[in-house]
Amino acid sequence: MRRLQLVLVAFALLCCVPPARSGLNIYIRRIFDTCWLAKGICREKCQKEEIYNIFCGTHFLCCISKKDMPTLFVK
Numbered sequence: 298m299r300r301l302q303l304v305l306v307a308f309a310l311l312c313c314v315p316p317a318r319s320g321l322n323i324y325i326r327r328i329f330d331t332c333w334l335a336k337g338i339c340r341e342k343c344q345k346e347e348i349y350n351i352f353c354g355t356h357f358l359c360c361i362s363k364k365d366m367p368t369l370f371v372k
Contacts, residue, residue: 332359 330339332353339353343360350366351359 333361333365336365337361 331337332339333350337350337359339357340360341357343349343358347360347362348366349358350361353359
């Protein structure tokens, strides 16, 4: 009975461990690479249809699509 409990605990722990890959998981990377209320992506260069609004760290730009860009109010 004790061995059965040990095997069940081992299987439960193995289910929680992510598979071995080089680098971060794609879902985890997507969470940490987002900026501006999760609407932008931190990159070194923005794509053609994107513009940058703020900086991510020291040498990355927060690239946002033009439709997600905040509206600026001017008096």
